[in-house]
Amino acid sequence: MNNFSYTQIATAKEATGRLKDLPQAAYIAGGTTLLDLMKANLLEPPQLVDINLLPFKGIEQTKDGLRIGAMERMNAVGEHPLVKEQFPAVSESLLLAASPQLRNMASIGGNILQRTRCGYFRDAAFPCNKRVPGSGCPALTGDHHNLAILGVSDTCIANAYPGDLSVALVALDAVLTLENAKGKQRQVPMTEFYLLPGTTPQRENVLEPGELIVAVTIPTTAHAKRSTYLKVRERASYAYALASAAVGLDVQSGTIRAARVALGGVGAQPWRSREAEKALVGQPATEATFKAAAAAALQGAKPREHNAYKVELAQNTLVRALQQVAGA
């Protein structure tokens, strides 16, 4: 790693002020993404600003839903009784991710901001439009077996968010509270937080420079309570998703009243599928309905040679997740 300087602050004002003075500095919370990338010399911030003392903690019921502080750690949130009871998909998405050690270190805010696992992004020897805009995308014709089939462009086919939590948050209409250098807070729905690659894959989300994630609030609903996160991968544990599905259903007398669907591992961003939801609402909670929804979800897929398997895999994953939650 480069020989950076280090400081620790205790207030959001000091944190954002530090980034304003030194825009190339980086915040560090758990450090599990940041230090990994710094060890590979992909990031070389001159200063790390330790934000672990920020008061962005707590898991509490509010009128808008369950509010989770951005500095909470993955294990603590995943095992919290209120999260397990009200949002099983969120709990499962957390506890199926990474490893127990990493989950003790990694913050909620940091997890939302994790970077792609594309092998070309992660190796500075290769060109990469995300890392060096305009340099090219070797993944288009190279090894893209783990990369995205939805929302991609000819500039970038990475799944910019390869993790799990955001897929569940996107499905369940979670809202982020952000704070900028002027101390101003704003609410951004998770469904509007990530940006598609288009011609600017280096811009992955709507954060302003130095802006902090304060909290995430998930609205309490019937379909959130009856939710699940299904993760399909090459190993039984400790691996990223090839395809995953976060689903929630409100079923009354065998008919679907409300549905939420988001796919992971297959999109350039966590893939909320309104198409699938439209194919579910008002229909009987049966396998035929679920298969139709899955077909609708993958309609716009743009598979390439080595990730074409994801089309069928994602459909089957979605059907199975819906079956699991309907059977509950």
Added chain:
Amino acid sequence: MQSDLFPDAQPEASRPADGSRRSFMQQAGGILGFALASPIASQAETLAEKLGPNNPVVSGASPMQLTINGQVKNLTLEPRVTLLDALREYLDLTGTKKGCDHGQCGACTVHVDGQRINSCLTLAVMAKGKQITTIEGLAKGDDLHPMQEAFLKHDGFQCGYCTPGQIMSAVACVQEGHATTDGQCREWMSGNLCRCGAYPNILAAVREVAARG
């Protein structure tokens, strides 16, 4: 050859008395590190002038204290030194292993304030003021920790490289209440890889300790 690697290093005469490769590398690395630090350090130093004494900016090798296995250790470390390297290279506590250095194998698992974490992705400077427990801190003199005894009883290792991390992870896993069934134990020990394939025996050891309560 060494002069190619460390052009600024002192000649033979100033080698440390014990002549060990590790202590030579520490000394040479320190000199090289200082030589490279200047351009980035000066930018951060200018910033330090603006900041008050409440938020010091740590730049370059600085003194700090780490509490390891109940003992306070005084170290002088750059901010970029990981807890793993602080333990192995500066404190001669080589029980904790470097397997992948990227948080992907668990060989570097230690406890910080009672929680199991990967020390390779932890900065030493960020572990100040916390209780750090390593594999060396489990036994009480000649009395092994029950988990160490269980690993011996069940032959829970072959080459032994993943073993300290496995044991540290296992102790926490049992304390967390995550070893009550085989399935749960496998899932909550999945952050520790073993290339020798000692998993069935590791599982048996952890489950026995968990069952004892």
